[in-house]
Amino acid sequence: MNNKVQLDQVNIHFGKTHAVKNVSILFPENSVTAIIGPSGCGKSTLLRSINRMHDLFPSARVEGRILVDGSDIYDKGVDPVSIRRRVGMVFQKPNPFPAMSIYDNVIAGYKLNGRMVKSEADDIVETSLKRVALWEEVKDRLKTNAMNLSGGQQQRLCIARTIAVKPEVILMDEPASALDPISTLKIEELIEELKERYTIIIVTHNMQQAARVSDYTAFLYMGELVECGETKKIFTTPEQKQTEDYITGRFG
Protein backbone atom coordinates (compact mmCIF):
# COMPACT_ATOMS: atom_id res chain seq x y z
CA MET A 1 0.00 0.00 0.00
CA ASN A 2 1.12 3.50 -0.84
CA ASN A 3 1.60 6.25 1.62
CA LYS A 4 -0.59 9.01 0.28
CA VAL A 5 0.31 11.65 2.83
CA GLN A 6 3.44 11.91 4.88
CA LEU A 7 4.29 14.35 7.64
CA ASP A 8 7.94 14.69 8.41
CA GLN A 9 8.95 16.48 11.62
CA VAL A 10 6.14 18.97 11.39
CA ASN A 11 6.06 21.89 13.85
CA ILE A 12 3.28 24.43 13.86
CA HIS A 13 3.35 27.70 15.77
CA PHE A 14 0.76 30.41 16.28
CA GLY A 15 2.83 33.35 17.40
CA LYS A 16 4.26 32.04 20.69
CA THR A 17 1.96 29.01 20.91
CA HIS A 18 3.69 25.82 19.84
CA ALA A 19 0.59 23.88 18.80
CA VAL A 20 2.09 20.88 16.98
CA LYS A 21 5.45 19.53 18.07
CA ASN A 22 7.70 17.59 15.78
CA VAL A 23 5.09 15.21 14.43
CA SER A 24 6.06 12.56 11.88
CA ILE A 25 3.39 10.22 10.58
CA LEU A 26 2.29 8.32 7.47
CA PHE A 27 -1.23 8.10 6.07
CA PRO A 28 -1.73 5.04 3.81
CA GLU A 29 -3.79 5.40 0.65
CA ASN A 30 -7.45 4.35 0.63
CA SER A 31 -7.64 4.01 4.35
CA VAL A 32 -9.16 5.89 7.23
CA THR A 33 -6.83 7.30 9.84
CA ALA A 34 -8.29 8.77 13.00
CA ILE A 35 -6.51 11.45 14.98
CA ILE A 36 -7.63 11.38 18.59
CA GLY A 37 -6.69 13.33 21.67
CA PRO A 38 -8.11 15.71 24.24
CA SER A 39 -9.50 19.07 23.25
CA GLY A 40 -6.82 21.64 22.46
CA CYS A 41 -4.09 19.08 21.80
CA GLY A 42 -3.57 20.29 18.24
CA LYS A 43 -5.69 17.85 16.21
CA SER A 44 -7.36 20.52 14.09
CA THR A 45 -4.12 22.40 13.72
CA LEU A 46 -2.37 19.31 12.44
CA LEU A 47 -5.23 18.45 10.08
CA ARG A 48 -5.44 21.93 8.62
CA SER A 49 -1.78 21.92 7.73
CA ILE A 50 -2.44 19.16 5.20
CA ASN A 51 -4.40 21.42 2.86
CA ARG A 52 -2.59 24.63 3.76
CA MET A 53 -5.55 26.21 5.53
CA HIS A 54 -3.08 27.91 7.85
CA ASP A 55 -2.10 30.17 4.97
CA LEU A 56 -5.14 32.25 5.94
CA PHE A 57 -3.64 33.20 9.29
CA PRO A 58 -0.56 35.38 9.13
CA SER A 59 0.42 34.33 12.66
CA ALA A 60 0.58 30.62 11.76
CA ARG A 61 3.95 29.09 10.92
CA VAL A 62 4.31 25.56 9.54
CA GLU A 63 7.75 23.91 9.61
CA GLY A 64 8.89 20.52 8.42
CA ARG A 65 7.75 18.67 5.34
CA ILE A 66 4.25 17.61 4.37
CA LEU A 67 4.25 15.32 1.36
CA VAL A 68 1.28 14.37 -0.76
CA ASP A 69 2.24 11.68 -3.30
CA GLY A 70 5.83 12.30 -2.36
CA SER A 71 6.05 16.00 -3.11
CA ASP A 72 6.12 18.73 -0.51
CA ILE A 73 2.97 20.84 -0.62
CA TYR A 74 4.79 23.71 1.08
CA ASP A 75 7.51 23.90 -1.57
CA LYS A 76 8.10 27.25 -3.17
CA GLY A 77 6.02 27.65 -6.29
CA VAL A 78 3.28 25.25 -5.16
CA ASP A 79 -0.11 26.91 -5.51
CA PRO A 80 -2.12 26.32 -2.31
CA VAL A 81 -5.32 26.49 -4.36
CA SER A 82 -4.28 23.47 -6.40
CA ILE A 83 -3.41 21.59 -3.19
CA ARG A 84 -6.85 22.26 -1.76
CA ARG A 85 -8.47 20.86 -4.87
CA ARG A 86 -6.60 17.58 -4.24
CA VAL A 87 -7.03 17.63 -0.47
CA GLY A 88 -10.62 18.46 0.41
CA MET A 89 -11.94 19.30 3.83
CA VAL A 90 -15.13 18.78 5.83
CA PHE A 91 -15.64 20.92 8.90
CA GLN A 92 -17.01 20.37 12.36
CA LYS A 93 -20.14 22.44 11.88
CA PRO A 94 -21.99 21.89 8.60
CA ASN A 95 -21.33 24.99 6.51
CA PRO A 96 -23.35 24.88 3.29
CA PHE A 97 -23.65 28.18 1.43
CA PRO A 98 -26.93 29.62 2.72
CA ALA A 99 -27.64 31.69 -0.39
CA MET A 100 -27.52 28.63 -2.65
CA SER A 101 -29.79 25.75 -3.51
CA ILE A 102 -28.84 22.16 -2.77
CA TYR A 103 -27.82 21.76 -6.40
CA ASP A 104 -25.67 24.89 -6.45
CA ASN A 105 -23.99 23.90 -3.22
CA VAL A 106 -22.88 20.56 -4.62
CA ILE A 107 -21.55 22.07 -7.83
CA ALA A 108 -20.02 25.21 -6.24
CA GLY A 109 -16.48 23.89 -6.05
CA TYR A 110 -16.50 21.99 -9.31
CA LYS A 111 -17.76 25.11 -11.08
CA LEU A 112 -14.46 26.81 -10.31
CA ASN A 113 -12.85 24.65 -12.99
CA GLY A 114 -14.48 26.84 -15.60
CA ARG A 115 -17.38 26.53 -18.00
CA MET A 116 -19.22 23.26 -18.22
CA VAL A 117 -22.33 21.99 -19.94
CA LYS A 118 -25.46 21.47 -17.92
CA SER A 119 -25.60 17.70 -18.38
CA GLU A 120 -22.09 17.42 -16.97
CA ALA A 121 -23.11 19.42 -13.92
CA ASP A 122 -26.26 17.33 -13.51
CA ASP A 123 -24.18 14.16 -13.59
CA ILE A 124 -21.76 15.40 -11.00
CA VAL A 125 -24.51 16.54 -8.68
CA GLU A 126 -26.25 13.20 -8.96
CA THR A 127 -23.20 11.00 -8.43
CA SER A 128 -21.93 13.13 -5.56
CA LEU A 129 -25.28 13.09 -3.79
CA LYS A 130 -25.64 9.35 -4.38
CA ARG A 131 -22.22 8.74 -2.97
CA VAL A 132 -23.20 10.44 0.28
CA ALA A 133 -26.58 8.65 0.30
CA LEU A 134 -28.49 11.90 0.09
CA TRP A 135 -29.85 11.60 -3.45
CA GLU A 136 -33.07 9.79 -2.57
CA GLU A 137 -33.84 12.32 0.14
CA VAL A 138 -33.36 15.45 -1.95
CA LYS A 139 -33.73 14.55 -5.62
CA ASP A 140 -37.16 16.19 -5.81
CA ARG A 141 -36.05 19.46 -4.29
CA LEU A 142 -32.60 20.09 -5.66
CA LYS A 143 -33.45 23.70 -6.38
CA THR A 144 -34.63 24.50 -2.88
CA ASN A 145 -32.48 26.25 -0.33
CA ALA A 146 -29.85 24.09 1.35
CA MET A 147 -30.64 25.52 4.77
CA ASN A 148 -33.97 23.67 4.79
CA LEU A 149 -32.08 20.41 5.30
CA SER A 150 -31.49 18.93 8.74
CA GLY A 151 -28.05 19.22 10.31
CA GLY A 152 -27.10 15.67 9.34
CA GLN A 153 -28.28 16.19 5.78
CA GLN A 154 -26.36 19.45 5.61
CA GLN A 155 -23.19 17.70 6.67
CA ARG A 156 -23.67 15.02 4.02
CA LEU A 157 -24.30 17.82 1.54
CA CYS A 158 -20.98 19.36 2.55
CA ILE A 159 -19.28 16.02 2.00
CA ALA A 160 -20.95 15.79 -1.42
CA ARG A 161 -19.70 19.28 -2.21
CA THR A 162 -16.20 18.20 -1.24
CA ILE A 163 -16.14 15.02 -3.32
CA ALA A 164 -17.69 16.79 -6.32
CA VAL A 165 -14.32 18.48 -6.76
CA LYS A 166 -12.78 14.98 -7.11
CA PRO A 167 -10.15 15.23 -4.39
CA GLU A 168 -7.71 12.46 -3.54
CA VAL A 169 -7.59 13.07 0.18
CA ILE A 170 -10.47 14.14 2.44
CA LEU A 171 -9.79 15.77 5.78
CA MET A 172 -12.61 15.67 8.29
CA ASP A 173 -12.52 17.71 11.48
CA GLU A 174 -14.96 16.16 13.94
CA PRO A 175 -17.55 15.88 11.17
CA ALA A 176 -20.22 14.35 13.39
CA SER A 177 -19.72 16.17 16.66
CA ALA A 178 -22.56 18.62 15.99
CA LEU A 179 -24.99 15.89 14.90
CA ASP A 180 -27.53 13.60 16.51
CA PRO A 181 -26.71 9.87 16.97
CA ILE A 182 -28.59 8.70 13.87
CA SER A 183 -26.94 11.28 11.62
CA THR A 184 -23.62 10.38 13.21
CA LEU A 185 -24.16 6.75 12.32
CA LYS A 186 -24.92 7.69 8.72
CA ILE A 187 -21.75 9.75 8.47
CA GLU A 188 -19.75 6.86 9.89
CA GLU A 189 -21.20 4.42 7.35
CA LEU A 190 -20.42 6.93 4.67
CA ILE A 191 -16.77 7.17 5.71
CA GLU A 192 -16.52 3.41 5.46
CA GLU A 193 -17.67 3.57 1.83
CA LEU A 194 -15.68 6.61 0.87
CA LYS A 195 -12.35 5.06 1.75
CA GLU A 196 -12.53 2.89 -1.35
CA ARG A 197 -11.84 5.97 -3.43
CA TYR A 198 -10.25 8.45 -1.10
CA THR A 199 -7.66 8.65 1.61
CA ILE A 200 -9.47 9.86 4.69
CA ILE A 201 -8.01 11.56 7.73
CA ILE A 202 -10.55 12.18 10.44
CA VAL A 203 -10.20 14.08 13.67
CA THR A 204 -12.46 12.97 16.47
CA HIS A 205 -12.56 13.27 20.21
CA ASN A 206 -14.97 10.37 20.32
CA MET A 207 -12.95 7.22 20.86
CA GLN A 208 -15.75 4.82 20.02
CA GLN A 209 -16.07 6.60 16.72
CA ALA A 210 -12.36 6.27 16.05
CA ALA A 211 -12.55 2.59 16.88
CA ARG A 212 -15.56 2.09 14.60
CA VAL A 213 -14.47 3.92 11.48
CA SER A 214 -10.71 3.95 11.29
CA ASP A 215 -8.03 1.55 10.12
CA TYR A 216 -5.26 3.48 11.82
CA THR A 217 -5.27 5.73 14.83
CA ALA A 218 -2.90 8.43 15.97
CA PHE A 219 -3.02 9.70 19.53
CA LEU A 220 -2.01 13.31 19.94
CA TYR A 221 -1.36 14.85 23.30
CA MET A 222 -0.34 18.44 23.95
CA GLY A 223 0.86 18.85 20.42
CA GLU A 224 2.94 15.69 20.38
CA LEU A 225 2.25 12.42 18.67
CA VAL A 226 2.26 9.90 21.50
CA GLU A 227 1.46 6.79 19.56
CA CYS A 228 0.07 5.66 16.26
CA GLY A 229 -0.60 2.40 14.51
CA GLU A 230 -3.39 0.04 13.56
CA THR A 231 -6.57 0.97 15.32
CA LYS A 232 -7.09 -2.53 16.69
CA LYS A 233 -3.71 -2.48 18.28
CA ILE A 234 -4.01 1.03 19.70
CA PHE A 235 -7.30 0.15 21.32
CA THR A 236 -6.30 -3.25 22.66
CA THR A 237 -2.62 -3.21 23.39
CA PRO A 238 -1.28 0.34 23.30
CA GLU A 239 2.41 0.71 23.90
CA GLN A 240 2.24 3.93 25.83
CA LYS A 241 0.76 4.32 29.27
CA GLN A 242 -0.71 7.69 28.26
CA THR A 243 -2.55 6.17 25.33
CA GLU A 244 -4.01 3.50 27.55
CA ASP A 245 -5.11 6.09 30.10
CA TYR A 246 -6.77 8.14 27.42
CA ILE A 247 -8.65 5.37 25.67
CA THR A 248 -9.82 3.84 28.90
CA GLY A 249 -11.24 7.21 29.81
CA ARG A 250 -8.97 7.98 32.70
CA PHE A 251 -8.59 11.53 31.36
CA GLY A 252 -9.60 13.76 28.48
Place this chain on the structure above:
Amino acid sequence: MQQRAETGKDCLPFTTSATDRTEQTVGKPRTVDREKAITGDRIFKWMTTGFAFSILIILGLMLFQMAGESWPALKQFGWQFVTGRDWDAVQGHFGALPYLYGSVVSSVLALLLATPLSIGAAIFITEIAPKRLGSLIAPLVELLAAIPSVIYGLWGVLVMAPWLQSTVEPFLIERFGFLPFFQGAPYGVSMLAAVFILMIMVVPIITSITREVLLAVPQSQKEAAIALGATRWETIMMAVLPYGRSGIMGAAILGLGRAVGETMAVTMVIGNAPQISASLLSPAYTMPSVIANEFAEAVSKLHTAALMEIGLMLLVVTLIINALARLLIWGVTKDSSGGAA
Protein backbone atom coordinates in the same frame (compact mmCIF):
# COMPACT_ATOMS: atom_id res chain seq x y z
CA MET B 1 2.87 1.03 8.35
CA GLN B 2 2.87 4.13 10.45
CA GLN B 3 5.87 5.41 12.24
CA ARG B 4 6.17 7.31 15.40
CA ALA B 5 8.37 10.33 15.70
CA GLU B 6 11.35 9.56 17.90
CA THR B 7 10.86 12.72 19.83
CA GLY B 8 7.19 12.16 20.43
CA LYS B 9 7.65 10.19 23.63
CA ASP B 10 8.38 12.69 26.32
CA CYS B 11 5.08 14.24 27.14
CA LEU B 12 4.52 17.10 29.46
CA PRO B 13 2.44 16.41 32.55
CA PHE B 14 -1.26 16.79 32.08
CA THR B 15 -2.69 20.14 33.08
CA THR B 16 -6.21 21.43 33.06
CA SER B 17 -5.37 24.07 30.52
CA ALA B 18 -6.06 21.62 27.76
CA THR B 19 -9.61 20.96 28.79
CA ASP B 20 -10.82 24.09 30.53
CA ARG B 21 -12.15 25.59 27.32
CA THR B 22 -15.76 24.83 28.08
CA GLU B 23 -17.13 27.49 30.35
CA GLN B 24 -19.31 26.51 33.21
CA THR B 25 -22.41 28.40 34.08
CA VAL B 26 -23.49 28.02 37.65
CA GLY B 27 -27.08 28.74 38.52
CA LYS B 28 -27.40 31.48 41.15
CA PRO B 29 -30.24 31.42 43.64
CA ARG B 30 -32.70 34.25 43.11
CA THR B 31 -32.32 37.06 45.57
CA VAL B 32 -34.76 39.53 43.99
CA ASP B 33 -38.30 39.59 45.20
CA ARG B 34 -40.41 37.93 42.49
CA GLU B 35 -43.38 40.27 42.90
CA LYS B 36 -41.28 43.37 42.48
CA ALA B 37 -39.53 41.95 39.50
CA ILE B 38 -42.78 41.14 37.76
CA THR B 39 -44.23 44.60 38.41
CA GLY B 40 -41.03 46.16 37.11
CA ASP B 41 -41.28 43.98 34.07
CA ARG B 42 -44.83 45.17 33.41
CA ILE B 43 -43.92 48.84 33.78
CA PHE B 44 -41.00 48.35 31.46
CA LYS B 45 -43.24 46.66 28.92
CA TRP B 46 -45.80 49.45 29.02
CA MET B 47 -43.15 52.12 28.75
CA THR B 48 -41.47 50.59 25.73
CA THR B 49 -44.84 49.95 24.10
CA GLY B 50 -45.68 53.60 24.70
CA PHE B 51 -42.44 54.76 23.13
CA ALA B 52 -42.96 52.54 20.12
CA PHE B 53 -46.49 53.78 19.60
CA SER B 54 -45.55 57.42 20.12
CA ILE B 55 -43.33 57.13 17.05
CA LEU B 56 -46.27 55.84 15.02
CA ILE B 57 -48.49 58.57 16.42
CA ILE B 58 -45.97 61.29 15.57
CA LEU B 59 -45.71 59.93 12.05
CA GLY B 60 -49.48 59.79 11.70
CA LEU B 61 -49.86 63.31 13.04
CA MET B 62 -47.23 64.55 10.63
CA LEU B 63 -48.96 62.98 7.66
CA PHE B 64 -52.30 64.32 8.85
CA GLN B 65 -50.95 67.81 9.47
CA MET B 66 -49.21 67.97 6.12
CA ALA B 67 -52.24 66.66 4.30
CA GLY B 68 -54.29 69.36 6.04
CA GLU B 69 -51.86 72.11 5.17
CA SER B 70 -51.66 71.02 1.57
CA TRP B 71 -55.41 70.56 1.29
CA PRO B 72 -56.00 73.58 -1.02
CA ALA B 73 -53.50 72.20 -3.52
CA LEU B 74 -54.71 68.62 -3.13
CA LYS B 75 -58.29 69.74 -3.77
CA GLN B 76 -57.53 71.99 -6.71
CA PHE B 77 -55.07 69.85 -8.68
CA GLY B 78 -55.70 66.26 -7.65
CA TRP B 79 -53.41 63.86 -9.51
CA GLN B 80 -52.47 66.64 -11.90
CA PHE B 81 -50.25 67.95 -9.16
CA VAL B 82 -48.03 64.87 -9.55
CA THR B 83 -48.26 64.68 -13.35
CA GLY B 84 -48.14 68.39 -14.20
CA ARG B 85 -44.91 70.02 -15.37
CA ASP B 86 -45.85 73.63 -15.05
CA TRP B 87 -44.82 75.44 -11.87
CA ASP B 88 -45.76 79.10 -11.85
CA ALA B 89 -46.44 80.65 -8.48
CA VAL B 90 -47.68 83.94 -9.91
CA GLN B 91 -50.18 82.35 -12.27
CA GLY B 92 -51.14 79.78 -9.65
CA HIS B 93 -50.16 76.70 -11.71
CA PHE B 94 -48.52 73.98 -9.70
CA GLY B 95 -47.27 70.74 -11.25
CA ALA B 96 -44.57 68.93 -9.29
CA LEU B 97 -43.37 66.38 -11.83
CA PRO B 98 -40.02 68.11 -12.55
CA TYR B 99 -39.18 67.97 -8.84
CA LEU B 100 -40.17 64.35 -8.53
CA TYR B 101 -38.21 63.60 -11.68
CA GLY B 102 -35.16 65.50 -10.45
CA SER B 103 -35.19 63.78 -7.07
CA VAL B 104 -35.68 60.28 -8.44
CA VAL B 105 -33.20 60.55 -11.31
CA SER B 106 -30.43 62.21 -9.29
CA SER B 107 -30.81 59.74 -6.42
CA VAL B 108 -31.10 56.61 -8.49
CA LEU B 109 -28.16 57.49 -10.73
CA ALA B 110 -26.08 58.42 -7.69
CA LEU B 111 -26.96 55.08 -6.13
CA LEU B 112 -26.10 53.15 -9.29
CA LEU B 113 -22.66 54.73 -9.28
CA ALA B 114 -22.14 54.60 -5.53
CA THR B 115 -23.15 51.00 -4.81
CA PRO B 116 -20.45 49.16 -6.78
CA LEU B 117 -17.88 51.66 -5.57
CA SER B 118 -18.94 51.14 -1.96
CA ILE B 119 -18.99 47.37 -2.21
CA GLY B 120 -15.51 47.48 -3.72
CA ALA B 121 -14.27 49.73 -0.95
CA ALA B 122 -15.84 47.55 1.74
CA ILE B 123 -14.31 44.42 0.22
CA PHE B 124 -10.94 46.12 0.16
CA ILE B 125 -11.20 47.18 3.80
CA THR B 126 -12.40 43.82 5.13
CA GLU B 127 -10.86 41.21 2.87
CA ILE B 128 -7.95 42.58 0.87
CA ALA B 129 -6.14 45.27 2.84
CA PRO B 130 -3.74 44.27 5.59
CA LYS B 131 -5.52 44.46 8.96
CA ARG B 132 -3.66 47.62 9.99
CA LEU B 133 -4.52 49.51 6.83
CA GLY B 134 -8.14 48.37 6.97
CA SER B 135 -8.60 49.55 10.53
CA LEU B 136 -7.05 52.87 9.53
CA ILE B 137 -9.36 53.43 6.57
CA ALA B 138 -12.60 52.31 8.21
CA PRO B 139 -12.87 55.20 10.72
CA LEU B 140 -11.89 57.67 7.99
CA VAL B 141 -14.82 56.44 5.91
CA GLU B 142 -17.14 56.92 8.87
CA LEU B 143 -15.73 60.39 9.32
CA LEU B 144 -16.66 61.21 5.72
CA ALA B 145 -20.22 60.16 6.49
CA ALA B 146 -20.34 62.70 9.31
CA ILE B 147 -19.29 65.78 7.33
CA PRO B 148 -22.16 68.33 7.18
CA SER B 149 -23.75 68.43 3.77
CA VAL B 150 -23.22 72.16 3.37
CA ILE B 151 -19.49 71.48 3.27
CA TYR B 152 -20.00 69.05 0.41
CA GLY B 153 -22.20 71.69 -1.23
CA LEU B 154 -19.56 74.37 -0.93
CA TRP B 155 -16.92 72.10 -2.36
CA GLY B 156 -19.36 71.17 -5.11
CA VAL B 157 -20.03 74.74 -6.10
CA LEU B 158 -16.53 76.09 -5.74
CA VAL B 159 -14.45 73.15 -6.99
CA MET B 160 -16.45 70.42 -8.64
CA ALA B 161 -18.93 72.41 -10.75
CA PRO B 162 -16.25 74.61 -12.38
CA TRP B 163 -14.20 71.50 -13.11
CA LEU B 164 -17.25 69.79 -14.64
CA GLN B 165 -17.89 72.88 -16.75
CA SER B 166 -14.35 73.28 -17.98
CA THR B 167 -13.26 69.66 -18.36
CA VAL B 168 -15.74 66.85 -17.89
CA GLU B 169 -18.82 68.20 -19.65
CA PRO B 170 -17.02 69.43 -22.79
CA PHE B 171 -15.40 66.01 -23.02
CA LEU B 172 -18.77 64.26 -22.67
CA ILE B 173 -20.33 66.54 -25.30
CA GLU B 174 -17.50 65.93 -27.73
CA ARG B 175 -17.31 62.16 -27.31
CA PHE B 176 -20.84 61.17 -26.37
CA GLY B 177 -22.80 64.15 -27.66
CA PHE B 178 -24.74 61.86 -29.98
CA LEU B 179 -26.49 60.44 -26.91
CA PRO B 180 -29.46 62.42 -25.62
CA PHE B 181 -27.92 62.33 -22.13
CA PHE B 182 -24.99 64.54 -23.01
CA GLN B 183 -26.43 67.31 -25.15
CA GLY B 184 -26.57 71.06 -24.65
CA ALA B 185 -24.16 73.58 -23.23
CA PRO B 186 -21.87 72.86 -20.26
CA TYR B 187 -23.23 74.81 -17.32
CA GLY B 188 -21.34 73.14 -14.52
CA VAL B 189 -24.30 73.28 -12.17
CA SER B 190 -26.49 70.48 -13.52
CA MET B 191 -28.11 67.15 -12.91
CA LEU B 192 -24.69 65.61 -13.45
CA ALA B 193 -23.22 67.72 -10.65
CA ALA B 194 -26.05 66.64 -8.34
CA VAL B 195 -25.49 63.00 -9.23
CA PHE B 196 -21.78 63.28 -8.46
CA ILE B 197 -22.22 65.15 -5.20
CA LEU B 198 -24.86 62.67 -4.03
CA MET B 199 -22.65 59.78 -5.04
CA ILE B 200 -19.78 61.21 -3.01
CA MET B 201 -22.09 61.70 -0.06
CA VAL B 202 -23.65 58.24 0.00
CA VAL B 203 -20.51 56.22 -0.70
CA PRO B 204 -19.27 56.54 2.90
CA ILE B 205 -22.66 55.48 4.28
CA ILE B 206 -23.04 52.46 2.04
CA THR B 207 -19.39 51.54 2.52
CA SER B 208 -19.50 51.55 6.29
CA ILE B 209 -22.71 49.54 6.48
CA THR B 210 -21.47 47.08 3.87
CA ARG B 211 -18.24 46.77 5.81
CA GLU B 212 -20.16 45.71 8.91
CA VAL B 213 -22.17 43.25 6.84
CA LEU B 214 -19.01 41.70 5.43
CA LEU B 215 -17.37 41.56 8.86
CA ALA B 216 -20.36 39.51 10.01
CA VAL B 217 -19.71 36.81 7.41
CA PRO B 218 -18.55 33.82 9.46
CA GLN B 219 -15.04 32.48 8.97
CA SER B 220 -16.60 29.04 8.41
CA GLN B 221 -18.25 30.33 5.22
CA LYS B 222 -14.98 31.62 3.83
CA GLU B 223 -13.19 28.44 4.82
CA ALA B 224 -15.85 26.40 3.05
CA ALA B 225 -15.01 28.16 -0.19
CA ILE B 226 -11.26 28.13 0.34
CA ALA B 227 -11.29 24.40 1.12
CA LEU B 228 -12.97 23.83 -2.24
CA GLY B 229 -9.97 25.43 -3.90
CA ALA B 230 -11.38 28.91 -4.37
CA THR B 231 -8.99 31.80 -4.79
CA ARG B 232 -9.41 34.89 -2.68
CA TRP B 233 -11.50 36.54 -5.37
CA GLU B 234 -13.61 33.42 -5.89
CA THR B 235 -14.13 33.17 -2.14
CA ILE B 236 -15.50 36.71 -2.08
CA MET B 237 -17.83 36.00 -5.00
CA MET B 238 -18.89 32.55 -3.80
CA ALA B 239 -19.14 32.90 -0.03
CA VAL B 240 -18.78 36.46 1.19
CA LEU B 241 -21.02 38.58 -1.05
CA PRO B 242 -23.91 36.09 -1.36
CA TYR B 243 -23.95 35.66 2.41
CA GLY B 244 -24.22 39.39 2.90
CA ARG B 245 -26.42 40.15 -0.09
CA SER B 246 -29.53 41.24 1.80
CA GLY B 247 -27.54 43.40 4.16
CA ILE B 248 -25.77 45.03 1.24
CA MET B 249 -29.08 45.72 -0.48
CA GLY B 250 -30.36 47.22 2.74
CA ALA B 251 -27.29 49.45 2.88
CA ALA B 252 -27.90 50.62 -0.67
CA ILE B 253 -31.52 51.44 0.09
CA LEU B 254 -30.56 53.41 3.18
CA GLY B 255 -28.13 55.29 0.93
CA LEU B 256 -30.96 55.95 -1.51
CA GLY B 257 -33.10 57.30 1.30
CA ARG B 258 -30.30 59.65 2.27
CA ALA B 259 -29.89 60.78 -1.35
CA VAL B 260 -33.60 61.43 -1.85
CA GLY B 261 -33.82 63.56 1.27
CA GLU B 262 -30.54 65.41 0.79
CA THR B 263 -31.28 69.13 0.47
CA MET B 264 -28.40 71.49 1.02
CA ALA B 265 -25.64 70.13 -1.17
CA VAL B 266 -27.99 69.33 -4.04
CA THR B 267 -29.63 72.74 -3.95
CA MET B 268 -26.19 74.28 -4.28
CA VAL B 269 -25.13 72.35 -7.39
CA ILE B 270 -28.20 71.24 -9.35
CA GLY B 271 -29.02 74.63 -10.90
CA ASN B 272 -32.61 74.77 -9.60
CA ALA B 273 -34.49 74.84 -12.91
CA PRO B 274 -37.84 73.01 -12.83
CA GLN B 275 -37.51 71.21 -16.14
CA ILE B 276 -37.47 67.66 -17.35
CA SER B 277 -34.57 67.10 -19.71
CA ALA B 278 -33.00 63.88 -20.84
CA SER B 279 -29.63 65.60 -20.81
CA LEU B 280 -27.67 65.24 -17.60
CA LEU B 281 -25.90 68.46 -18.45
CA SER B 282 -29.07 70.51 -17.96
CA PRO B 283 -29.89 72.08 -14.64
CA ALA B 284 -32.73 70.41 -12.76
CA TYR B 285 -34.56 70.70 -9.45
CA THR B 286 -35.48 68.38 -6.58
CA MET B 287 -38.30 68.19 -4.08
CA PRO B 288 -36.32 69.16 -0.99
CA SER B 289 -34.59 71.96 -2.91
CA VAL B 290 -37.79 73.66 -4.01
CA ILE B 291 -39.19 73.51 -0.50
CA ALA B 292 -36.02 75.04 0.92
CA ASN B 293 -35.86 77.74 -1.76
CA GLU B 294 -39.47 78.84 -1.92
CA PHE B 295 -41.07 78.22 1.41
CA ALA B 296 -39.92 81.41 3.14
CA GLU B 297 -41.21 83.59 0.33
CA ALA B 298 -44.34 81.77 -0.78
CA VAL B 299 -46.59 84.23 -2.62
CA SER B 300 -49.99 82.77 -1.82
CA LYS B 301 -51.89 80.28 0.32
CA LEU B 302 -52.01 77.96 -2.67
CA HIS B 303 -48.25 78.25 -3.12
CA THR B 304 -47.66 77.27 0.50
CA ALA B 305 -50.11 74.39 0.11
CA ALA B 306 -48.31 73.22 -3.04
CA LEU B 307 -44.96 73.23 -1.23
CA MET B 308 -46.57 71.31 1.61
CA GLU B 309 -47.84 68.75 -0.83
CA ILE B 310 -44.33 68.34 -2.21
CA GLY B 311 -43.24 67.73 1.36
CA LEU B 312 -45.94 65.10 1.61
CA MET B 313 -44.74 63.46 -1.59
CA LEU B 314 -41.19 63.47 -0.27
CA LEU B 315 -42.32 61.89 2.98
CA VAL B 316 -44.21 59.19 1.13
CA VAL B 317 -41.27 58.43 -1.16
CA THR B 318 -38.97 58.21 1.87
CA LEU B 319 -41.41 55.94 3.68
CA ILE B 320 -41.62 53.63 0.70
CA ILE B 321 -37.84 53.40 0.50
CA ASN B 322 -37.54 52.68 4.21
CA ALA B 323 -40.26 50.08 4.05
CA LEU B 324 -38.31 48.34 1.29
CA ALA B 325 -35.19 48.40 3.45
CA ARG B 326 -37.10 46.92 6.41
CA LEU B 327 -38.56 44.22 4.19
CA LEU B 328 -35.11 43.21 3.02
CA ILE B 329 -33.68 43.09 6.51
CA TRP B 330 -36.73 41.23 7.75
CA GLY B 331 -36.25 38.71 4.96
CA VAL B 332 -32.81 38.06 6.40
CA THR B 333 -33.65 37.72 10.05
CA LYS B 334 -36.60 35.47 9.23
CA ASP B 335 -34.25 32.96 7.62
CA SER B 336 -31.84 33.32 10.52
CA SER B 337 -29.40 30.78 9.16
CA GLY B 338 -28.67 32.69 6.00
CA GLY B 339 -27.01 36.01 5.46
CA ALA B 340 -26.27 38.91 7.73
CA ALA B 341 -28.38 41.94 8.22
